[in-house]
Amino acid sequence: MNGYIKKAIKTNEDYSVVLGARSDGRLTTSDYINAVVSDFTEFHGDRYYGDDKAVIAGIGYLKGMPVTVIGIEKGKNTEDRIYRNFGSAHPEGYRKALRLMKQAEKFSRPVLCFVDTAGAFCGIDAEERGQGRAIADNLAEMSALGTPVISVVIGEGGSGGALALCHADRLWMIEDAYFSVVSPESCANILWKDTGRADEAAKALCLTAPKLMNLGLIDRICKKGDLAGLADSLSEEFKSLNEMSKEELLEARYMRFRKAGYR
Amino acid sequence: MELKRFFLKANNDLETADGKGIERKIVCRKCHKHIAVSQIRDNYFVCPECGYYFRVRARRRILMLTDRRSFIETDREMSSRNILGFPEYDDKLRAAMEKSRETEGVICGEGMIDGHRICIFSMDSDFMMGSMGYVVGEKITRLFEYASVRHLPVLGITVSGGARMQEGMISLMQMSKVSAAVKRHSDGGNLYIVLLTNPTTGGVDASFAMLGDITLAEPGARVGFAGPRVIEKSLGRSLPKDFQKAERVLECGFIDAVVPRRDQKEYIAKLLKMHER
Numbered sequence: 001m002n003g004y005i006k007k008a009i010k011t012n013e014d015y016s017v018v019l020g021a022r023s024d025g026r027l028t029t030s031d032y033i034n035a036v037v038s039d040f041t042e043f044h045g046d047r048y049y050g051d052d053k054a055v056i057a058g059i060g061y062l063k064g065m066p067v068t069v070i071g072i073e074k075g076k077n078t079e080d081r082i083y084r085n086f087g088s089a090h091p092e093g094y095r096k097a098l099r100l101m102k103q104a105e106k107f108s109r110p111v112l113c114f115v116d117t118a119g120a121f122c123g124i125d126a127e128e129r130g131q132g133r134a135i136a137d138n139l140a141e142m143s144a145l146g147t148p149v150i151s152v153v154i155g156e157g158g159s160g161g162a163l164a165l166c167h168a169d170r171l172w173m174i175e176d177a178y179f180s181v182v183s184p185e186s187c188a189n190i191l192w193k194d195t196g197r198a199d200e201a202a203k204a205l206c207l208t209a210p211k212l213m214n215l216g217l218i219d220r221i222c223k224k225g226d227l228a229g230l231a232d233s234l235s236e237e238f239k240s241l242n243e244m245s246k247e248e249l250l251e252a253r254y255m256r257f258r259k260a261g262y263r
Numbered sequence: 264m265e266l267k268r269f270f271l272k273a274n275n276d277l278e279t280a281d282g283k284g285i286e287r288k289i290v291c292r293k294c295h296k297h298i299a300v301s302q303i304r305d306n307y308f309v310c311p312e313c314g315y316y317f318r319v320r321a322r323r324r325i326l327m328l329t330d331r332r333s334f335i336e337t338d339r340e341m342s343s344r345n346i347l348g349f350p351e352y353d354d355k356l357r358a359a360m361e362k363s364r365e366t367e368g369v370i371c372g373e374g375m376i377d378g379h380r381i382c383i384f385s386m387d388s389d390f391m392m393g394s395m396g397y398v399v400g401e402k403i404t405r406l407f408e409y410a411s412v413r414h415l416p417v418l419g420i421t422v423s424g425g426a427r428m429q430e431g432m433i434s435l436m437q438m439s440k441v442s443a444a445v446k447r448h449s450d451g452g453n454l455y456i457v458l459l460t461n462p463t464t465g466g467v468d469a470s471f472a473m474l475g476d477i478t479l480a481e482p483g484a485r486v487g488f489a490g491p492r493v494i495e496k497s498l499g500r501s502l503p504k505d506f507q508k509a510e511r512v513l514e515c516g517f518i519d520a521v522v523p524r525r526d527q528k529e530y531i532a533k534l535l536k537m538h539e540r
Contacts, residue, residue: 126488136442136473
């Protein structure tokens with residue numbers, strides 16, 4: 001453990017991390033795409049139902065290497081946020097993501113995902129179009145996707161809706177992002193019938209990047225705001241993943257999740 | 264609203280009653296009629312008056328579906344620890360073990376259905392509402408790996424409120440782990456049948472419950488990703504009555520058949536026969 005992680009575990013600031021990850025003015029997926037990927041070309045639609053604006057997907061170059069980029073976008077201002085459904089995807093968003101991942105596999109392009117969502121959308125339409133099935137499909141299909149995948153949680157990692165883009169060879173987090181099974185507010189409400197105890201819940205849930213690193217659930221903590229550095233590390237990591245055979249890659253990915261949480 | 268009903272305890276008296284207690288009567292939760300325990304038991308734990316489905320626990324489910332004395336349990340000794348040091352989790356685990364007399368929320372093993380060898384996992388509603396923590400994920404994953412190697416079909420009986428919060432991200436990642444094991448089992452050409460029971464929600468719905476080759480459900484079972492209360496709150500109005508009910512989910516295209524409890528064994532046996540090799 002390095003000094004930074006130790007310090008972050010000692011200071012009890014978990015709930016402020018959650019609030020910070022939700023705050024305005026943070027870099028969103030489109031900022032990351034603009035900074036990390038050149039010639040980004042966006043594609044639309046899941047080919048079954050529609051085009052989910054909460055999910056941005058397309059292709060571009062990462063330091064000269066063609067990549068497929070998929071990310072959940074929350075939006076920049078009120079109008080944009082409404083357009084993006086506040087970064088909560090419907091089933092068609094996950095299906096669009098999966099369609100482009102399959103396409104990436106076909107053309108041997110690595111897949112880069114940016115995750116920033118409070119969770120998958122909760123609504124009648126989303127349920128009736130199979131929110132559960134869409135997420136489940138992504139988990140199962142990504143586990144056998146024959147091309148390298150790196151996912152970076154850049155802000156909020158909200159439960160299953162975030163996990164659906166995180167079945168990757170490498171799971172990275174920006175240092176002030178969080179990833180949790182449940183929002184601290186819901187957790188406090190369910191356990192103690194008191195959303196006011198969200199700070200306690202946040203602490204107990206071990207949802208910050210340093211704590212998740214310590215549990216061995218994520219692979220790297222990336223510095224906030226250092227997008228050039230992120231592009232460098234992504235490109236390096238994809239290069240080393242590309243050297244593995246498809247069988248090695250899939251076996252390593254299987255074991256990565258197989259061992260999650262085991263100690 | 265519905266949620267209160269949703270988390271109703273399983274009627275343990277009903278299951279454990281034998282001999283002397285058998286002529287005792289209980290009140291049906293739906294029609295409120297007094298019905299003899301023996302009558303309900305003989306009717307597959309369905310109210311003979313109104314058709315209300317009493318909750319059936321994991322072990323009983325296996326007994327109801329498998330051939331007599333054919334089931335051999337695996338990983339029975341595995342139990343959970345409070346990995347994150349989550350407040351009150353130790354007490355909750357202890358209480359769940361006492362209440363359910365099980366070590367964890369899923370029972371796994373191998374048995375026969377009408378002479379067909381099959382691996383079965385059956386979730387237990389009495390163990391923290393069938394929530395999925397590390398051990399539940401691990402046991403189911405091991406079962407799929409065991410079945411893959413031996414080319415055996417898997418039957419999954421699901422009932423769950425979702426991932427277990429007290430294990431944080433470790434429980435969430437069980438969704439990924441089990442889904443990957445299901446995918447390997449599937450890619451090996453093996454059959455996976457899911458029987459969705461009331462309720463199958465959250466992280467379980469968004470992973471292995473929705474990955475079956477053939478997806479069956481019990482009548483009236485609630486099947487969905489998000490909790491009805493959450494959706495109601497964000498909508499600001501009440502939900503349609505059949506929302507997330509098995510019959511409606513079938514209409515939406517996510518379930519192959521809604522199978523009444525008394526027909527389930529025969530139905531599954533028929534499927535197994537058709538997939539025999």
